[in-house]
């Protein structure tokens with residue numbers, strides 16, 4: 001296998017939020033690299049700075065120290081090109097129908113209408129949203145809205161995909177279906193994915209590598225390689241011994257962080 | 263009977279009872295002679311039959327200034343004042359809502375001008391713009407502008423930052439984000455200001471007409487003229503007409519709102 005190209009570099013990254021004379025150290029001393037076409041998950045207890053790290057990757061938060069590089073270029077303030085971001089919060093546009101929500105990124109990029117319509121149609125079929133093209137988000141279930149948000153980002157085919165607990169608010173069943181869809185898409189197009197979650201099974205199902213964070217201030221506790229063959233069957237996978245193995249090992253490491261006194 | 267029909271029937275019944283009582287009570291001389299009830303007299307509050315007669319006369323071609331001409335003048339000035347006020351207020355609200363420094367700079371001026379009672383401006387506006395349509399429009403505008411401005415400003419400020427960020431990640435330029443995220447989001451706030459705006463526009467116009475004299479025309483002129491001639495029936499004709507105009511305009515805005523904000527859950531299934 002040829003040496004893989006490094007796509008994203010986080011070097012000695014730290015962020016302290018100041019708010020009057022109160023300072024909250026969110027993350028400290030975070031360094032790791034992400035390879036091209038790799039699927040990396042970041043797990044850690046709530047408040048350990050996962051969203052903060054993703055926001056620094058996306059140029060939404062300026063690091064207090066250290067550096068983020070994407071394709072050897074420092075990320076400074078502005079939103080980097082080629083990057084898609086699926087937010088932890090619901091960010092579909094409530095005044096646009098499902099179809100027009102999914103189309104919005106293509107509209108921004110000036111994709112001509114026939115091609116736009118074709119790509120939106122494909123995305124809607126893929127996400128199982130057929131029949132809801134003209135529905136407004138307020139009439140959808142949480143899972144459907146999340147699928148709209150996901151498709152809206154995927155349809156512009158970003159090379160780098162930042163995802164902040166995109167399935168956090170969903171039931172297990174919907175979640176697993178979306179895992180299958182996401183993996184299929186990833187197999188097809190191979191974007192570089194940074195996927196934040198606090199759900200260990202989700203991380204194991206999806207990722208090539210898992211970065212485990214400590215409690216706040218978040219540091220990298222462990223970078224773990226998931227040795228499960230691809231393509232993965234999201235349902236059968238969970239019944240395998242290898243999965244159980246991975247889970248047990250990571251649960252132990254993460255458990256130390258959850259259980260340790262604050 | 264459906265719920266709608268029942269409500270309508272009650273409304274009609276109340277109207278009939280009120281009008282009948284009005285007609286009947288103002289016909290009894292003894293009531294007006296009772297202390298404290300002197301105002302129940304056709305001289306002050308007229309009578310439905312007299313109002314109907316005056317209405318027919320004013321609406322006919324025989325009047326020097328017909329009811330239609332006056333109503334048209336009032337409606338025209340109100341709509342113009344409303345349109346100009348809404349568009350300028352909306353634009354200013356968006357710009358200041360998205361530019362913190364500009365907002366900080368203009369803040370004291372806006373607060374100062376807005377706390378000025380608009381009625382106090384009437385003589386000045388009349389002096390500058392004369393007694394015609396323009397003065398009335400300007401007066402309505404000074405009121406509507408601020409109502410719409412403040413709401414839009416608030417709306418533009420409270421646009422969810424994550425909506426803007428995610429639009430940026432989807433490739434939106436500042437201009438595109440303004441059009442697809444900020445304007446629609448602020449619009450919900452702007453609409454909340456439109457119903458009060460149209461009533462205030464009408465207030466501004468009528469006050470302008472109080473002072474405007476015949477050249478400004480309008481129903482406000484009819485009211486002032488009736489005061490001069492102590493003609494209660496004409497005054498009632500003007501008031502009733504203003505009421506009808508106000509209701510129709512408010513209904514129009516509700517319709518527009520229902521169309522433009524049909525994405526909101528409260529309008530679901532009603533579009």
Ligand SMILES: Nc1ncnc2c1ncn2[C@@H]1O[C@H](COP(=O)(O)OP(=O)(O)OP(=O)(O)O)[C@@H](O)[C@H]1O
Nearest residue numbers: 017019024026045046047048049050051052053198
């Ligand atoms: N804009 C901000 N201003 C001040 N403090 C902040 C800000 N954003 C985050 N923080 C603080 O930084 C810490 C990390 O927040 P972050 O949102 O990154 O956590 P997280 O790991 O994503 O948590 P969760 O799993 O609950 O989403 C928290 O203690 C939070 O209070």
Ligand SMILES: [Mg+2]
Nearest residue numbers: 050051088164
């Ligand atoms: Mg988070």
